[in-house]
Amino acid sequence: MAEHPIVARDVAKRFRLYHERNQSLKAAVMRGGRASYEEFWALDDVSFEVEQGTTFALVGENGSGKSTMLKCLAKILRPDRGTIAVEGKMSALLELGAGFHPELSGRENVFLNGSILGLSKKELEARFDDIVAFAGLERFIDMPVKNYSSGMYVRLGFSVAINVDPDVLLIDEVLAVGDEQFQRRCLERVAELREQGKTIVVVTHSLNTVRNLCDAAVWLDRGKIRANGPAGEVADAYLGEVHVDREVAEGGGGTRWGSGDVRFTAVELLGPKGEPTEQVRTGDEVTFRLHFDATKPVPHPVFGLGVYTLEGIQVTGPNTREAGAVVDHIEGEGHVDLRVDRLLLLPGSYTVSAACTDETVSHTFDHRHRALHFDVKPGTPHETFGGVMSFDGRWQIVSGTG
């Protein structure tokens, strides 16, 4: 097998932005056959190689050209310059269930979709039961897919695509679909393929995906390569420059509930010098400050924090009660601090939820979900091999007689 199943050399792709399209003959004739458009280079001399059996990430912001690059690899788009060589059987997961015909049954669509992805009828027959079982659609397989829920539709699409048994798998963030359980199974499946030595290319803007799933990465910025190397380094470089798009995280969150006897007026992160900030480094001394306003005297309140990754995984959840910090009573405005001597979070984006409850932790005065966002940049300890936190441990090596 080739050492580099994917080799891209000086790939450039130009798009046309039409001001007004010549989609009618009249318009074409009026303008003398020429539509007015601007050109821009979605990819500009991009070169990289992907090693056999590794997982490779294309990262970048929206519009950076990463999806365009993936489509060029998948042969859907034809680059204007440069060459792309892909060896082995390739399967692209750009959109799940692309090509499903709504009027046809799930069964018919499995065969249709499978053959689009390059499976023969024999192979499909052998894998049919697996495909249906993985999607969990045994009871519905003879129903027209237009009656499927969107989740069922996507599950069947993914199930077919993942059973293609490709040498090279291209994935475009489609894994962010389906319910949590299905997502986990998808990730497990991708991990299995990794272990089998398949070469995988992922397009993503989740740095956690890059750190935890990938071996190497390319960071694309407006069509050009900004960094190319081991996944951890590229992710650090990317994070060092880009302020992760907050709207995404805020879209579904930002909710708040509680009786309102105590209200959080602000949640702040203070840096080493006590200044409010949204960017700290691994190992920094930081303070989480919760500003509150108690409209009436509240005896024995309990304050707590929850720190989450952007994917929603909770990293920690300290509170005053468990820490034995009893608050006698509060009234009016004030703030409560959580001091952290050394922040052992690894680089990434995190959100903070704040809560204030009564003594028993059963009555909530105020709970602000995702009240604060902050980024952690590389610091000390410096680790690039995935995860969200550092043990900050010390290595000791004992060898034989030295």
Place this chain on the structure above:
Amino acid sequence: MTKLQEITSRRELFVNLTLRELRGKYKRSVLGWAWSLLNPLTTMLVYSIVFTLLGAVPETGDPSGLRSFAFFLMCGLIPYNFISNGLNGGLMSLLGNGNLVKKTYFPREILVAASTSAALVQYLIELGLLVVALLFVGNVVLPWIPVILLLVVFQTLFVLGISLVLSAAAVYFRDLQHLMGLVLQVWFFSAPIVYSRDLVDQNLRDGSFSSRLFDLNFAINPLVRFVSAYRSLFYDLRWPATADLVYIAVVSLLTLAVGFWAFGRLEGRLAEEL
């Protein structure tokens, strides 16, 4: 791997896409496939009634002796319908499958070929029924079937060739689909389908502009050649004019070659323009 090898290696996909087209077309309609036959039958009935009312006398098949306006019409109408259905389907074969073109990869020619082949299946059914009906009135077409099939092969290549150009061009010029309706209508009347060639020869022998136009049309219009070849075989039960057969073979192969070439030129930006 050359393009042609790549295309032929995806035969199963071609079959599946054809089946998808066929299955999807009449799903959930009560009459289903009967609709595809009702269309030419209605046209035949309308023209037969109108022409009989006008007192038109149907041509007599030579040497078959068949004398029926309905059959005379069907021998030209069914082949025309294949071209018309094939081109309309071909024109939409990329536009109607934008999702496949934008999100998956396989040689795009297969989409066009599948649409042509779906039209071909319908055509073969119609021709089969025509043969049965002809046998019923005593026209023994059976010995001519190999020649008819050969003609169908060339006609299919012809339709595929034009479809390849249309399918890609329609992505860049959307109003091609509307233009196509007009072109097909003119094309229909340009060939002796509802009228006979003799009728034109009798009435337009004056060397006027329109008679010369018709002569030119009869000389170069491939549809005219197809119709007269099919009519010789089905209606007259005789060997078609050799000139017609040669012309059809050359034009069909040429059309297909041009179609593939043009498609290769146009397909570069398909996924972006859809």
